[in-house]
Amino acid sequence: MTSTVFAHLLQVVDGAAPEDGGSSFWMPPQVSTVAHSVDWLFNLILAISVVFFLLIVVLMVVFVLRYRHREGQSAKASPSHNTALEITWTGIPVVLVIVIFVFGFKGFLDMSTPPANAYEILVEGQKWNWSFTYPNGYVDPNLHVPVDRPVRLVMSSQDVIHSLYVPAFRIKMDVVPGRYSKAWFEATEPGEYDLFCAEYCGTGHSNMIAHVVVHPVGEFETWLEKASNFLDTMTPVEAGQKLFQVRGCQQCHSVDGSGKTGPSLLGVYGHNQILSDGTSVVADENYIRESILEPQARVVAGFDPVMPTYQGRLSDDEIVAIIAYLKSLDGTSGGE
Ligand code: CUA
Numbered sequence: 001m002t003s004t005v006f007a008h009l010l011q012v013v014d015g016a017a018p019e020d021g022g023s024s025f026w027m028p029p030q031v032s033t034v035a036h037s038v039d040w041l042f043n044l045i046l047a048i049s050v051v052f053f054l055l056i057v058v059l060m061v062v063f064v065l066r067y068r069h070r071e072g073q074s075a076k077a078s079p080s081h082n083t084a085l086e087i088t089w090t091g092i093p094v095v096l097v098i099v100i101f102v103f104g105f106k107g108f109l110d111m112s113t114p115p116a117n118a119y120e121i122l123v124e125g126q127k128w129n130w131s132f133t134y135p136n137g138y139v140d141p142n143l144h145v146p147v148d149r150p151v152r153l154v155m156s157s158q159d160v161i162h163s164l165y166v167p168a169f170r171i172k173m174d175v176v177p178g179r180y181s182k183a184w185f186e187a188t189e190p191g192e193y194d195l196f197c198a199e200y201c202g203t204g205h206s207n208m209i210a211h212v213v214v215h216p217v218g219e220f221e222t223w224l225e226k227a228s229n230f231l232d233t234m235t236p237v238e239a240g241q242k243l244f245q246v247r248g249c250q251q252c253h254s255v256d257g258s259g260k261t262g263p264s265l266l267g268v269y270g271h272n273q274i275l276s277d278g279t280s281v282v283a284d285e286n287y288i289r290e291s292i293l294e295p296q297a298r299v300v301a302g303f304d305p306v307m308p309t310y311q312g313r314l315s316d317d318e319i320v321a322i323i324a325y326l327k328s329l330d331g332t333s334g335g336e
Contacts, residue, residue, distance in 0.1 A: 032169035032185040041103050114184035118152035125162035125175040128204030129248040138228035141246045142211045146220035152184040163199035187214040240325025263300045269327045274301045
């Protein structure tokens with residue numbers, strides 16, 4: 001009887017048909033080569049837990065009712081041993097734990113050993129955005145990958161511990177400052193999927209979201225080439241705006257006058273800024289450039305010196321584009 005219940009449970013929890021992408025009512029679609037086996041093991045453990053929960057709770061209730069104290073009856077001495085019973089309740093869990101370990105360890109090895117021909121993308125987490133650097137040096141705020149090709153992520157953090165989590169791929173890996181962590185996957189279905197930070201990393205943690213775009217065969221290369229040339233194909237203001245969003249500036253600086261972790265950059269260019277040491281400076285090109293490369297040098301009054309440096313992370317052309325964008329925020333359409 002238990003085995004029928006067990007088989008049925010497995011079928012119910014694992015029953016998602018392949019044609020609907022493998023999603024079930026509590027699982028996102030299965031879009032990587034490992035997703036199915038991860039779900040299978042999860043469902044196996046869940047089924048075992050449910051079966052044993054029911055077995056234990058039902059027996060407990062039955063025993064409580066059946067062997068309750070009654071008037072005129074006294075307790076008999078309980079037998080000190082039942083070898084058959086003890087071997088059974090030791091043996092079955094041992095076998096189950098071994099089965100779980102074998103499947104789990106095999107999955108762990110598969111997921112931690114990227115194929116040698118994997119396409120490598122560098123991932124950087126910082127409070128509070130992701131950036132993905134492609135082999136040609138292009139940086140994007142979203143993870144773009146080709147379908148049906150192994151992709152290896154080499155990940156590091158600028159500040160605190162983050163965790164890269166793509167539910168549809170069933171991968172999650174901590175991103176730690178001062179070291180590189182790795183993850184790999186092979187996406188099996190073109191489309192757009194969620195990417196989250198799964199490690200609490202401060203106030204903006206829940207906004208540390210990106211997309212994974214899985215490109216159909218042949219389209220990834222086209223996308224990468226087009227996206228990489230944005231400094232040539234866009235005006236400096238447009239390119240600066242893109243960099244402003246892509247490189248995490250907008251996580252701390254608004255462009256509408258509202259305060260965030262850092263000062264709003266609306267109408268900053270060309271105007272006096274009061275600094276934390278009481279002096280003031282006109283925010284010209286040089287001051288903006290300095291604030292990007294050496295953010296701690298002259299901090300605006302009322303803000304903490306928490307901005308990370310962009311030294312070595314933005315090229316001169318990119319800084320020029322960002323300055324052009326900040327110039328365009330002249331504040332004529334809003335308060336200053
Ligand atoms: Cu980054 Cu949470």
